[in-house]
Amino acid sequence: MNDLNLLWIIQLAPLVAFLLIQLLPKNAKRTAPLIAMGAALLAALSSLALFYAHRDGNNMPQQYIYQWLKVSDKSLWPFVTIDHYVLNIGFLVDKLNLLMITVVTVIAFFVHLFSYYYMAEDKSRARYFGFLSFFAFSMTGLVLSTNLLQTFLFWELVGLTSYLLIGFWYEKQSASTAARKAFVINRLADLGFYLGIVVLFILTGTLNFTDLNHEFLRQMLPASTLTIIGILIFMGVMGKSAQFPFHVWLPDAMEGPTPVSALIHSATMVAAGVFLLARAFGLFSSSEITLLFILIIGTLTALVGASLATIQRDIKKILAYSTVSQLGLMVMAIGAGSAAAGMFHLTTHAFFKSLLFLTSGAFIHHFHSNDIWEIGQRGGKRDKVAVAALCLGLFSLCGIFPFAGFFSKDLILEVLREHNLFFYIAAILVSFLTVYYSFRMLFVILFSKEKKDMHAHETALAHPHHSSTGAIELCRVIPLASLAIISVVMGFLGTGWLDSRLLLWLGGEETHVNSELLITTLILIVSGALLAYIFFKNPETAETRLTQSRGPIKTILERKFFIDDVYEFLTKKVGMGIAGAFAWFDRKIAKELMVNGTAYRILDLGKISSKIQDGLLQDYLSWAVGVGILVAFWLVKSNSGIF
Amino acid sequence: MSQSLTSYLFISAALFSIGLFGVLTRRNLVAMLISLELILNSVSISFMAFNRFVFADKSLGQVFVIFIIALAAAEVSIALSLILWLHRKKGSIDIEKAKDLRG
Numbered sequence: 184m185n186d187l188n189l190l191w192i193i194q195l196a197p198l199v200a201f202l203l204i205q206l207l208p209k210n211a212k213r214t215a216p217l218i219a220m221g222a223a224l225l226a227a228l229s230s231l232a233l234f235y236a237h238r239d240g241n242n243m244p245q246q247y248i249y250q251w252l253k254v255s256d257k258s259l260w261p262f263v264t265i266d267h268y269v270l271n272i273g274f275l276v277d278k279l280n281l282l283m284i285t286v287v288t289v290i291a292f293f294v295h296l297f298s299y300y301y302m303a304e305d306k307s308r309a310r311y312f313g314f315l316s317f318f319a320f321s322m323t324g325l326v327l328s329t330n331l332l333q334t335f336l337f338w339e340l341v342g343l344t345s346y347l348l349i350g351f352w353y354e355k356q357s358a359s360t361a362a363r364k365a366f367v368i369n370r371l372a373d374l375g376f377y378l379g380i381v382v383l384f385i386l387t388g389t390l391n392f393t394d395l396n397h398e399f400l401r402q403m404l405p406a407s408t409l410t411i412i413g414i415l416i417f418m419g420v421m422g423k424s425a426q427f428p429f430h431v432w433l434p435d436a437m438e439g440p441t442p443v444s445a446l447i448h449s450a451t452m453v454a455a456g457v458f459l460l461a462r463a464f465g466l467f468s469s470s471e472i473t474l475l476f477i478l479i480i481g482t483l484t485a486l487v488g489a490s491l492a493t494i495q496r497d498i499k500k501i502l503a504y505s506t507v508s509q510l511g512l513m514v515m516a517i518g519a520g521s522a523a524a525g526m527f528h529l530t531t532h533a534f535f536k537s538l539l540f541l542t543s544g545a546f547i548h549h550f551h552s553n554d555i556w557e558i559g560q561r562g563g564k565r566d567k568v569a570v571a572a573l574c575l576g577l578f579s580l581c582g583i584f585p586f587a588g589f590f591s592k593d594l595i596l597e598v599l600r601e602h603n604l605f606f607y608i609a610a611i612l613v614s615f616l617t618v619y620y621s622f623r624m625l626f627v628i629l630f631s632k633e634k635k636d637m638h639a640h641e642t643a644l645a646h647p648h649h650s651s652t653g654a655i656e657l658c659r660v661i662p663l664a665s666l667a668i669i670s671v672v673m674g675f676l677g678t679g680w681l682d683s684r685l686l687l688w689l690g691g692e693e694t695h696v697n698s699e700l701l702i703t704t705l706i707l708i709v710s711g712a713l714l715a716y717i718f719f720k721n722p723e724t725a726e727t728r729l730t731q732s733r734g735p736i737k738t739i740l741e742r743k744f745f746i747d748d749v750y751e752f753l754t755k756k757v758g759m760g761i762a763g764a765f766a767w768f769d770r771k772i773a774k775e776l777m778v779n780g781t782a783y784r785i786l787d788l789g790k791i792s793s794k795i796q797d798g799l800l801q802d803y804l805s806w807a808v809g810v811g812i813l814v815a816f817w818l819v820k821s822n823s824g825i826f
Numbered sequence: 827m828s829q830s831l832t833s834y835l836f837i838s839a840a841l842f843s844i845g846l847f848g849v850l851t852r853r854n855l856v857a858m859l860i861s862l863e864l865i866l867n868s869v870s871i872s873f874m875a876f877n878r879f880v881f882a883d884k885s886l887g888q889v890f891v892i893f894i895i896a897l898a899a900a901e902v903s904i905a906l907s908l909i910l911w912l913h914r915k916k917g918s919i920d921i922e923k924a925k926d927l928r929g
Binding site for chain 1: 846850925
């Protein structure tokens with residue numbers, strides 16, 4: 184099978200699944216998961232086949248392009264010297280795309296599988312799997328697109344599916360509010376993205392990723408314009424990848440079903456921003472100021488996310504803030520000029536974070552609680568598979584030696600150390616906080632004393648399905664185990680032991696062991712874990728101490744650095760104030776003065792002229808005779824000239 | 827003078843002016859109607875005069891005048907019925923009473 188056919192299968196299989204699920208008759212809706220899983224499996228296998236066929240990395244990039252629009256009218260833009268504006272659609276295949284499409288489709292398949300377990304009792308299962316398939320379609324389209332506009336179209340589609348799935352349980356007020364928040368913040372950020380695309384297209388006449396390189400851009404545009412375009416497009420990334428100050432939607436997005444959080448809000452969609460940064464790296468890196476801006480935003484995001492994760496009680500919120508901070512780290516790496524390091528961390532993070540989310544899904548589904556203290560008290564540690572997966576994911580997140588996160592995070596630290604000491608220290612701080620909140624979560628779940636009676640009671644009442652083994656149990660274990668194995672292997676692919684394959688593939692350099700960095704991270708891990716152990720070796724006393732203690736730092740963290748309050752102030756006070764001014768203008772000026780005013784003045788004129796119509800027959804006759812005489816005079820005069 | 831177009835046109839114009847004056851000044855609807863008849867007759871006279879002195883076909887003007895007389899009879903019958911109705915409604919045939927349609 185040739186590449187193009189495989190690409191079409193990867194792109195269209197999820198869409199076909201989505202359409203089929205929508206068209207299913209009511210009594211056949213229970214087959215929806217099978218259709219969606221089949222399509223996801225097909226897409227995953229196709230992308231693996233594609234990856235395998237191109238494993239040597241030769242003959243790249245390949246493009247399959249179909250011309251969409253062509254405009255040659257120079258009068259459209261009088262100040263520009265471009266002859267032709269051409270818009271294409273199509274597939275682009277290069278190393279970056281291949282890696283990303285494999286990550287996306289493989290994780291999507293495992294999440295589909297896990298969803299079969301997680302959503303087994305949900306009434307709207309067909310709707311859920313339909314949306315999931317539609318997301319897979321949009322995400323593959325985003326990854327495979329050849330130019331910025333095509334990316335933007337699919338970018339909006341993944342935004343839509345994200346909205347639909349966050350608000351999947353729309354009868355819950357908090358879920359529908361969170362969905363709306365995510366949607367609005369993303370649209371605001373995408374406005375910048377769109378403006379950037381428009382400006383770039385007008386000025387250069389091309390949006391193809393293959394054209395966006397230093398020489399071309401620097402030749403076409405001055406540095407200041409490149410900076411503006413870069414920052415505008417980066418705004419879209421800030422929205423999608425939850426960068427400061429647009430990160431507030433991601434923790435709220437945890438209202439969606441947990442597998443959705445694993446797929447969309449940790450592994451793939453939020454990583455799309457980082458992917459775009461690497462994809463159009465030529466554009467961003469052609470301006471130093473843009474890179475610095477990206478680096479600063481990434482640093483802020485990483486710090487804010489990591490510090491907020493330390494006080495959450497909700498297991499999904501911890502992971503969400505952790506995702507925010509890890510995304511910040513990736514953006515930092517790219518801002519420091521190493522797209523390879525960012526993409527490497529994206530890849531490992533995608534696997535271990537989706538593993539963590541699926542594990543938390545297993546806990547939540549089993550114990551019907553998001554609270555880590557309650558999960559611990561209801562016997563979280565007795566679920567051996569989940570605990571093993573949790574440990575593996577958390578160790579990976581912390582960057583403990585043989586696990587994936589160790590390699591990718593250390594690479595980022597190294598890149599930052601060579602770039603700038605200040606940002607290096609910030610990243611060290613983020614890593615320390617990461618270790619602290621990871622172990623806090625682990626210790627609370629492991630060390631909590633079980634409250635036997637309550638748990639037994641609830642199990643008997645609420646979980647008749649837990650006796651069920653077979654298919655559903657397999658759907659729980661297989662994704663966890665597979666993702667765990669993959670996330671271990673992934674890390675080694677980026678190291679000297681396996682010839683740094685992944686890094687070289689991404690265009691990075693071969694890594695070498697850096698003893699100073701190793702010692703730093705070791706100290707970080709030990710001290711973070713110790714700190715967490717001291718605080719949380721006894722979760723019950725820690726809980727009472729936490730609820731009682733008061734202090735400025737705690738207040739700041741609990742109020743999330745007041746960012747939500749700032750947004751509330753901006754929307755409620757400033758936004759409503761501006762809206763009020765406009766409403767006043769609309770009511771008083773536009774409506775009363777202009778529209779109604781015109782009508783009333785004309786009415787007044789009518790009242791004056793209606794005085795002529797006095798109802799007296801002879802007055803009318805006099806008018807008629809008078810005008811008749813005038814007309815007669817005029818006719819006679821113009822015809823004969825007698826008068 | 828006696829057998830020229832001008833003298834007939836003078837008579838016609840005089841009759842028209844008297845009629846117009848009557849229509850515009852009299853408040854009594856019947857008097858207005860009579861004045862209207864004068865106007866019609868002045869037009870008839872001018873038709874006859876032009877037919878006699880200017881136009882080649884000797885019968886066309888006379889046919890017109892016969893039509894005008896028939897038309898005047900019909901118009902008078904309608905106008906009189908309206909006046910009668912107005913009298914029943916208002917108890918008067920003063921034209922100044924009939925101004926309900928003023929603006």
